[in-house]
Amino acid sequence: MRHIISILLENEAGAxxxxxxxxxxxxxxxxxxxxxxxxxxxxxxxxxxxxxxDQVIEQITKQLNxxxxxxxxxxxxxxxxxxxxxxxxxxxxxNSGRDEVKRLVDIFRGRIIDVSNTTYVIELxxxxxxxxxxxxxxxxxxxxxxxxxxxxxxARGEKALHV
Amino acid sequence: MPxxxxxxxxxxxxxxxxxxxxxxxxxxxxxxxxxxIFVQCLKDEGVEYVFGYPGGAVLPIYDALYQQExxxxxxxxxxxAATHAADGYARSNGKPGVVLVTSGPGATNAVTGIAxxxxxxxxxxxxxxxxxxxxxxxxxxxxxxxIGITRPCVKHNFLVKDxxxxxxxxxxxxxxxxxxxxxxxxxxxxxxxxxxxxxxxxPKRIKMRSYNPVVKxxxxxxxxxxxxxxxxxxxxxxxxxxxxxxEASRSLxxxxxxxxxxxxxxxxxxxxxxxxxRQFVGMLGMHGTYEANMAMHNCDVLIAxxxxxxxxxxxxxxxxxxxxxxxxxxxxxxxxxxxxxVDVPIxxxxxxxxxxxxxxxxxxxxxxxxxxxxxxxxxxxEWRAMDxxxxxxxxxxxxxxxxxxxxxxxxxxxxxxxxxxGQHQMWAAQFYQFDKPRRWxxxxxxxxxxxxxxxxxxxxxxxxxxxxxxxTGEGSIQMCIQELSTCRQYGxxxxxxxxxNRYLGMVRQWQEFFYQGRYAMSYMESLPDFVKLAExxxxxxxxxxxxxxxxxxxxxxxxxxxxxxxLDFITDQTENVYPMIPAGAGQNEMIxx
Numbered sequence: 226m227r228h229i230i231s232i233l234l235e236n237e238a239g240a241x242x243x244x245x246x247x248x249x250x251x252x253x254x255x256x257x258x259x260x261x262x263x264x265x266x267x268x269x270x271x272x273x274x275x276x277x278x279d280q281v282i283e284q285i286t287k288q289l290n291x292x293x294x295x296x297x298x299x300x301x302x303x304x305x306x307x308x309x310x311x312x313x314x315x316x317x318x319x320n321s322g323r324d325e326v327k328r329l330v331d332i333f334r335g336r337i338i339d340v341s342n343t344t345y346v347i348e349l350x351x352x353x354x355x356x357x358x359x360x361x362x363x364x365x366x367x368x369x370x371x372x373x374x375x376x377x378x379x380a381r382g383e384k385a386l387h388v
Numbered sequence: 389m390p391x392x393x394x395x396x397x398x399x400x401x402x403x404x405x406x407x408x409x410x411x412x413x414x415x416x417x418x419x420x421x422x423x424x425i426f427v428q429c430l431k432d433e434g435v436e437y438v439f440g441y442p443g444g445a446v447l448p449i450y451d452a453l454y455q456q457e458x459x460x461x462x463x464x465x466x467x468x469a470a471t472h473a474a475d476g477y478a479r480s481n482g483k484p485g486v487v488l489v490t491s492g493p494g495a496t497n498a499v500t501g502i503a504x505x506x507x508x509x510x511x512x513x514x515x516x517x518x519x520x521x522x523x524x525x526x527x528x529x530x531x532x533x534x535i536g537i538t539r540p541c542v543k544h545n546f547l548v549k550d551x552x553x554x555x556x557x558x559x560x561x562x563x564x565x566x567x568x569x570x571x572x573x574x575x576x577x578x579x580x581x582x583x584x585x586x587x588x589x590x591p592k593r594i595k596m597r598s599y600n601p602v603v604k605x606x607x608x609x610x611x612x613x614x615x616x617x618x619x620x621x622x623x624x625x626x627x628x629x630x631x632x633x634x635e636a637s638r639s640l641x642x643x644x645x646x647x648x649x650x651x652x653x654x655x656x657x658x659x660x661x662x663x664x665x666r667q668f669v670g671m672l673g674m675h676g677t678y679e680a681n682m683a684m685h686n687c688d689v690l691i692a693x694x695x696x697x698x699x700x701x702x703x704x705x706x707x708x709x710x711x712x713x714x715x716x717x718x719x720x721x722x723x724x725x726x727x728x729x730v731d732v733p734i735x736x737x738x739x740x741x742x743x744x745x746x747x748x749x750x751x752x753x754x755x756x757x758x759x760x761x762x763x764x765x766x767x768x769x770e771w772r773a774m775d776x777x778x779x780x781x782x783x784x785x786x787x788x789x790x791x792x793x794x795x796x797x798x799x800x801x802x803x804x805x806x807x808x809x810g811q812h813q814m815w816a817a818q819f820y821q822f823d824k825p826r827r828w829x830x831x832x833x834x835x836x837x838x839x840x841x842x843x844x845x846x847x848x849x850x851x852x853x854x855x856x857x858x859x860t861g862e863g864s865i866q867m868c869i870q871e872l873s874t875c876r877q878y879g880x881x882x883x884x885x886x887x888x889n890r891y892l893g894m895v896r897q898w899q900e901f902f903y904q905g906r907y908a909m910s911y912m913e914s915l916p917d918f919v920k921l922a923e924x925x926x927x928x929x930x931x932x933x934x935x936x937x938x939x940x941x942x943x944x945x946x947x948x949x950x951x952x953x954x955l956d957f958i959t960d961q962t963e964n965v966y967p968m969i970p971a972g973a974g975q976n977e978m979i980x981x
Contacts, residue, residue, distance in 0.1 A: 235598055238547070239535060250540050280725070287722035293544040293564060296598040388597065 227256070228282050229301035229308060229378040231386050232271040232289060236262055240294040244271065247292065253277065253285050257310075257375030268296065268388065272377050274353075296388055305381040311348070312356045313338075315370040316363065318345040326367070333359045344369065419585040422551040423452035426515070426582065429558040430459045432590045435486050437462055437477065437849055439470040443490025444530060445517025448582035462849065462878065465870040467494050469842035471501020472868070475510050476843030479829045480804055481850040482635065484511040484565050491517040492530030495576075496537065500836060502572045503541035507833025508656060509633055511570035513561045514538075520580040521549055534576045543571030551584040559591050568601025569720040570633055601719065605736030605744060613715045613732045614748040616689055621760040622711075623649045624687035626672065626701075629656030629832065630694020630718060636739035637661070637825040640693065643742050646749060648761060650768055652680040654695050656832040659822035664801075669768060670777075673701040674969045675814040678776035678978060681969065683768055684709055685976040692716045694738040697727040698833070707974030717741045776967050776980055777818055785960040786935050788812060788887040792819035794939050795857060795885060798946065803855040804847045806830065808840035808864030811893035814965045816859040838867025841884065845871060848880045855883070855946060862888040862912050862956075872925040875952045883945045884954045886918060889961045897964045901979070922954035929954040 234240045241260055248255050256274040263270045275285060282300070289295050301308070318326050323345070330337055330347050333355070339346035349359055353376055360371065380386070420428065426449050430438065439462045442450045453461050464470045467489045474485025485505075489498050495516040505512045516538075519528040535547050544564050546557045557575060565573040617623065631640050637660045644651045644667055651661050652672040661668055670677030672684055684690070690712040695701070702708045708728055716723075716730040717738050724733040734741050749755055779789045792815050795803070805820050806829040807813040813830055822828045829847055831839040844858040858865075865886055875882060887893075895910040919929030928948060932941045932955060945953035967978040 239539075242536070243539060246539055280729070284722065284726060287724075291720070291722050293596070293599050 226279075226282070226302075227274065227276045229306070229376060230273045230275065230286065230289070230298055231301060231378055232273065232298040233263070233268050233296045233386060233388060234271060234292075235294045235296060236267050236269045237294060240269065241271075243292050243294055244273070244289065247288055248275075251284075251288065253281065257373075259375040259377055265388070270386075272375070274376050297386060299380065299386045301378045301380065304384055306378050307381060308352050308376050308378045309350055310353050310356055310376050311350050311374045312359070313372045314347045314349070314360075314363075314368060316345050316347065316367045317343060317369060318367070319343050322367065326363070329359075329363055333362075335359070418587075420588045421448065421452070421585050422554050422577070422582040423448040425551070425554050425586070425588050426558070426577070427452045427456055427459060428588055429555055429590055430486065431456075433558070433562050435459055436483075438486045438488050439464055439473040439477075439846065440488035441467050441470055441490065441494060443494050443517060445491035445519060445579045446488060446494075446515075446577075446582070448579065449488065449515075449517070449577070461488070462845075463874065464842065464845075465873050466868065467497035468500050468838065469845070469868050469871045469874070471498045471512070471514065472504065472836075472839050472842035473846035473849070474512055474514075475501060475505045475839075476806060476829050476846030477850045478505075478510050478512055478846070479843070480826050480847040482826065483850075484513055484562060485846065487512065487514040489514070489516055490530065491519055491534070492532045494530075495532060495534045499537060499541065500838075502538055502574065504831050504834045504836040504839060505572040506541045506543070508629060508831065509570050510572065511565040512572040513558075513565050514572055514574045516574060516576050518547070518576045518578040521578045522580070524578065534574065538574045541572075542574050543569075545574035545576065547576045548578070548581050551581050551586045554581060554586075555588060555590050556594070559594050560596065563594050563596075564599060568599075569723075602721070602735050603737050603740065605717065605734040605741035607744070609732060609734045610741060610744045610748065613691075613734060614745055614753050616713060616715060616732055617647065617691065617745075618754040618756050620649075620689035620756045622686060622688040622764045623647070623691065623756065623761070624683050624689070624712070625649050625651040625691045625693065626654070626684065626695055627651065627657045627660055627693040628654040628695025630738050631657055631660040632825040634694060634719065634738040635825075636694065636737075636742055639739050639742035639746065643746055646746060647756060648758065649691070650683055650765070652676065652684065654698070654701055654832070655817055655830065657695065658817060658828045659825045662823035663821035664823060669772065671817055672975075673698075674703070674971075675818065675965050675967065676969075677818075678774050678967055678980065679768055679771035681967070681975040681978060682771045685974065686767075687712050690714045692730070693742065694718060696723045699727070702727060703969045703975050703977070704972050707976075709975075774980070778981065779963075783935065783960060786932065786938060786957050788815050788889070788957070788959045788963055789819050790935060791885060791887060791938055791957050791959070792816055792859065795859075795942055796820045798939065798942050799855055799857070803827070803857050804829065804844075804851060806840040806844040806847060806856070806858045808858075808860040808867075809835045809837045810861055810864060810895075811889075811897065811963075811965050812859050812861045812864075812887040814894075815887070820859075837864040841865060841868050841882070842871050844882045845874060845878075845880055848882055856881075857883040857885055859885045859887065861893060862886060862890065862915055862918075863892045869921070872922065872927060872952060876926045879950045880952065881949045882952050884952060886954065886956045887959050888915075888918070888956050889959045889963070890915065891961055893963075894965070900964070901968075901970070918954055918956040922952060925952075927952040927954060929956065931956045931958065933958045
């Protein structure tokens with residue numbers, strides 16, 4: 226099963242490689258991984274999407290907790306949560322195709338944030354499957370470039386991951 | 389060693405009263421170099437010995453070490469030996485081992501020893517030199533990414549980029565290495581950090597928000613465990629290295645005797661429970677006793693204490709303890725339900741949890757039915773009567789088991805015994821009956837050949853008046869043989885018990901059993917004359933070829949107190965270690981002699 230694990234870790238050189246190294250050394254898979262500093266500059270927040278049996282996920286969370294740089298973590302699947310990902314897509318947009326792309330972007334509540342004579346850059350946010358759906362819907366031949374940030378997640382309601 | 393007179397010229401810091409008091413001990417707020425801070429930190433940490441080898445990046449530190457006497461530096465002949473010696477020191481007395489090596493090859497040579505300590509959870513702090521901060525990443529001379537290379541085999545590691553962080557980092561390193569589940573910590577010190585100056589302040593205590601090992605077991609879990617124990621009809625206690633690391637031997641003995649349960653120890657846990665005791669059924673696992681493995685396989689309640697269900701213990705995990713409900717006590721939550729799903733997990737220090745369980749029973753919690761245990765003990769005695777460790781005592785050739793057994797007899801079980809890895813290691817574990825913790829020193833997890841001899845040096849430094857024996861083979865001993873030189877320099881009276889069968893015995897055994905006798909590269913040809921080799925280093929060498937001479941030679945060796953005695957026992961080449969659970973088989977599927 227797919228899990229989103231949010232991690233607060235010390236914002237120190239090498240902390241990211243400890244997490245990445247743990248996953249490769251123990252053969253766990255990483256679907257996506259994002260990391261950036263938080264409002265507290267001494268902490269980074271990482272969101273990691275992985276998958277495995279319950280036993281594997283239990284080991285992953287225990288092994289992550291064991292890393293000295295990991296301050297706290299939360300498996301988002303334990304409670305209601307929101308997940309979001311940002312995607313930028315550069316597409317070929319010429320002649321009548323320009324309108325069609327624009328309509329599709331509107332349907333997906335995306336925005337066109339760069340326009341040239343022959344291309345658009347589209348910005349789209351949402352859960353991972355919504356971004357997948359957009360890529361399915363648009364004519365493959367038009368896509369020049371896709372860049373996704375990987376998933377960020379946050380718990381709903383009172384529950385919060387902080388120190 | 390140069391005479392103190394020649395040193396006085398350089399004196400800045402010293403503890404000998406005739407020498408001037410160092411500047412920073414006279415006045416407050418004096419700035420020290422990183423190297424001086426390093427030495428002062430070790431003093432404040434109470435470090436007796438540093439095992440190491442100098443080189444360019446650590447020259448400032450060696451210079452500071454030279455100008456004092458409180459912290460003694462032991463010069464090894466290879467960095468791998470420095471880590472094993474520090475490791476042996478730590479295993480035998482519980483204090484963290486300390487290592488100092490230079491950058492690049494110094495650090496990479498130390499990696500095997502670091503990984504060895506990591507696999508067995510041994511507290512160790514390894515200081516590696518690094519090129520100056522301005523050169524890091526430039527492929528400078530003797531530069532290697534120490535932090536990157538050691539990351540997968542340390543509990544934690546630190547690169548110190550600013551001399552202002554040095555003292556606090558060293559404090560953290562010792563704190564992390566010695567608390568919770570212990571392990572090696574690497575501190576990488578660039579050369580300019582050693583020469584830059586700052587004020588010295590060593591924190592007395594340290595708090596890290598991201599590191600808080602659990603100490604006390606959860607009372608509800610302890611209650612559950614006690615309730616489950618009370619229902620046991622075929623109980624089994626399975627304890628490991630965690631009991632030794634956690635200084636919980638006394639509590640383990642009290643717990644096991646209170647309940648009259650049978651107990652087995654893992655390879656790492658030997659000595660936690662006295663081996664000669666009636667309730668002890670021997671080591672378990674791949675080369676464990678018949679009775680220990682059968683009792684494991686047939687038990688209904690298994691109490692695992694400070695053990696980690698290693699594959700050499702469990703055999704085929706699908707067939708492991710099929711009828712048991714399992715209690716697992718461990719300080720490391722990640723050890724619990726990693727290999728085998730357990731019914732009652734307890735995270736906490738093993739000593740605290742054992743004491744809490746003992747208290748529950750003493751305060752009136754229902755005890756297991758003593759009557760119900762009788763048939764179980766009867767069954768165990770039947771298994772024990774199989775005498776699975778028997779060997780040919782009439783042989784004209786020296787049987788390796790006989791050598792270990794005789795060593796046990798003449799040292800009265802009081803020696804510290806280190807071993808390398810292979811057949812001799814298993815015979816040492818099976819035939820030397822350890823009755824105290826920290827006397828049996830071996831590389832159980834990583835299985836590092838070359839470990840035993842340098843580890844014995846560390847043990848001898850920790851216990852200068854005790855008998856230290858290294859049981860080894862002609863394959864393993866050659867992996868760190870250069871340390872004969874170190875032993876000569878420091879007059880270490882280690883007894884090397886070389887079980888010389890002219891084969892990499894364990895490899896040969898597997899090839900005999902599982903590769904139809906195709907002995908690929910498991911022979912040992914062109915061996916040195918070990919007697920002459922020992923003598924060339926100024927030690928004593930004795931070759932023994934007849935069983936009748938074994939005891940005499942061992943007794944002779946025990947008399948020597950100022951140098952190594954290298955006992956080269958020419959043993960039966962065909963001897964195998966029994967019993968054996970082949971890889972992938974169940975615990976009840978042993979090959980017996």
